[in-house]
Amino acid sequence: MEYKIALLSGDGIGPEVAKQAVNVLESVGKAFGHTFTFEEGLVGAIAIDKTGNPLPDETIKICLRGDAVLFGAIGDPKYDTNPDAKVRPEQGLLKLRKSLGLYTNVRPVKAYPTLLDKSPLKRNRIEGADMLIYRELTGGIYFGEKHLSEDGKQASDLCSYSEEEISRIARMAFEAAKLRRKKVTLVDKANVLETSRLWRRVVTKIAKEEYPQIELDFLFVDNAAMQMILDPRQFDVILTENMFGDIISDEASVIGGSIGLLASASVGDEHGLFEPIHGSYPQAKGKNIANPIASILSAALLLDYLGLNEEGNAVREAVDIALANGVVTSDLDEHSTYGTKAVGDYISVLIQSAEELVVNLNHQNISLGQSTII
Numbered sequence: 086m087e088y089k090i091a092l093l094s095g096d097g098i099g100p101e102v103a104k105q106a107v108n109v110l111e112s113v114g115k116a117f118g119h120t121f122t123f124e125e126g127l128v129g130a131i132a133i134d135k136t137g138n139p140l141p142d143e144t145i146k147i148c149l150r151g152d153a154v155l156f157g158a159i160g161d162p163k164y165d166t167n168p169d170a171k172v173r174p175e176q177g178l179l180k181l182r183k184s185l186g187l188y189t190n191v192r193p194v195k196a197y198p199t200l201l202d203k204s205p206l207k208r209n210r211i212e213g214a215d216m217l218i219y220r221e222l223t224g225g226i227y228f229g230e231k232h233l234s235e236d237g238k239q240a241s242d243l244c245s246y247s248e249e250e251i252s253r254i255a256r257m258a259f260e261a262a263k264l265r266r267k268k269v270t271l272v273d274k275a276n277v278l279e280t281s282r283l284w285r286r287v288v289t290k291i292a293k294e295e296y297p298q299i300e301l302d303f304l305f306v307d308n309a310a311m312q313m314i315l316d317p318r319q320f321d322v323i324l325t326e327n328m329f330g331d332i333i334s335d336e337a338s339v340i341g342g343s344i345g346l347l348a349s350a351s352v353g354d355e356h357g358l359f360e361p362i363h364g365s366y367p368q369a370k371g372k373n374i375a376n377p378i379a380s381i382l383s384a385a386l387l388l389d390y391l392g393l394n395e396e397g398n399a400v401r402e403a404v405d406i407a408l409a410n411g412v413v414t415s416d417l418d419e420h421s422t423y424g425t426k427a428v429g430d431y432i433s434v435l436i437q438s439a440e441e442l443v444v445n446l447n448h449q450n451i452s453l454g455q456s457t458i459i
C-alpha cells in the first residue's frame with residue numbers, strides 16, 4: 086500500500102529525531118512492501134522565521150491531505166526568554182491540534198525490563214509499571230481566553246470544559262481499559278475546580294451506564310503526582326485534562342529512564358498526529374545526542390493508526406532489541422558512544438531483516454476510534 090505522511094519536523098532536535106523516524110518508516114516500507122511518501126510542512130519557530138506565522142495555511146493543507154502526520158518538536162529559546170513575544174512557536178502546535186480536531190493524546194508509559202536500573206526510581210517500585218495516559222488535548226486552560234490588563238499587572242487564563250469535550254475522550258479511555266487491566270483513574274482537582282467537578286460527574290455517569298466492568302477511581306492531581314513515583318504500578322489507564330496530563334506525563338517519563346523514550350498519538354475523529362512527548366531540547370540541537378526512540382516509537386503508533394499493527398510491532402521489537410543490546414544515547418548511558426543517527430540506523434537495519442524478528446510481542450491492542458493502536 087501507499088501512504089502519504091505529512092512531515093512537520095519543527096525546531097531544535099525535532100528535525101534530527103524525526104529524520105530517524107522517517108528512516109524507520111522507509112525500512113518498514115522495504116521490509117513489508119509499502120510505500121511511504123513524505124510531504125514536508127513548516128511549523129514552530131522556523132515557520133515564524135520564514136513566513137511570520139507559526140502554522141502557515143499551507144502546513145494545515147499538507148496535514149489534511151496526508152494519511153497521518155509525523156511531528157518532531159517546536160520551540161526556541163529566543164521565545165522562551167521573551168515573555169512579551171506576541172507570536173510564539175507553541176501557538177503553531179496548539180492551533181494544529183485544534184484545526185485537526187486532535188482531542189485525545191495517548192501517552193504510553195512503561196518500565197522496560199532492560200532499563201530498570203536506568204531510572205532514578207528504585208527497580209522494585211517500577212518493575213512491571215505499564216500505563217496509558219489519556220490527556221485531553223484541545224480544551225482546558227491552554228485554549229481558554231487569555232487576558233492581560235493594560236497596565237500589565239494582572240493576567241488570567243480561562244479553563245473551560247464542556248460535557249461533550251469530556252465524554253468523547255472518556256469513552257476512548259474506557260475502551261482502552263477494556264483491553265487492558267480494566268481500570269481507569271480520573272486525575273483532577275475536584276476539591277477546588279468547577280471544571281474538575283464536571284469531569285467527575287460526566288465520567289462517573291459514563292462509567293456506570295456504559296462500562297460497568299471497568300473500575301473507576303479518582304485521584305487529586307497533587308496526590309497523583311506523588312503516587313506516580315511512589316507506586317506507578319497502580320495505574321492502568323489515566324484519564325485527565327490538558328494541563329494535568331501534560332505535567333504528569335513528563336513526570337511519568339522518569340519511570341522508563343528518559344523522556345527521550347516517550348511517544349504519543351494525538352487523534353480525533355478524522356486525523357492522527359504522532360509526536361514524542363518531549364520538546365525541542367534546544368541545548369542538544371545539531372549535536373547528534375538526542376534520543377530518537379520517542380520519535381521512532383511515535384512512528385510505530387502511526388503505523389498502528391494506519392492499521393499496520395504487525396509493522397508497528399516490528400518497530401517496537403527492534404527498539405526493544407536496541408535497548409537490550411545497549412545501543413542507546415547518552416541520556417540512558419553516560420558512557421555511550423552511540424549518537425542519534427547510530428541508534429536510528431541500528432533500529433532501521435534490524436527492521437529491514439524483519440522476517441528474523443519475532444513480531445509477536447505481548448502488546449495489547451487499544452481501540453482508538455476506528456483504528457487500533459498498541
Ligand SMILES: NC(=O)C1=CN([C@@H]2O[C@H](COP(=O)(O)OP(=O)(O)OC[C@H]3O[C@@H](n4cnc5c(N)ncnc54)[C@H](O)[C@@H]3O)[C@@H](O)[C@H]2O)C=CC1
Binds near residue numbers: 158175178344360374
Ligand atoms: N511538543 C512540543 O513540541 C513541545 C515543545 N516544547 C518546547 O520545547 C522547548 C524546550 O522545552 P523544555 O522545557 O526544555 O523541554 P524539553 O522536553 O525540550 O527538554 C527537557 C529535558 O528533557 C530531556 N530531553 C528532552 N528530549 C530528549 C531527547 N530526545 N533525548 C534525550 N533527552 C531529552 C533533556 O534533558 C532536556 O533538557 C521550549 O521552547 C518548549 O516550549 C516543550 C514540550 C513539548
Ligand SMILES: CC(C)CC(=O)C(=O)O
Binds near residue numbers: 227331
Ligand atoms: C506547547 C506545549 C503545550 C506542548 C507540550 O508541552 C506538550 O504537548 O506536551
Ligand SMILES: [Mg+2]
Binds near residue numbers: 331335362
Ligand atoms: Mg509537555
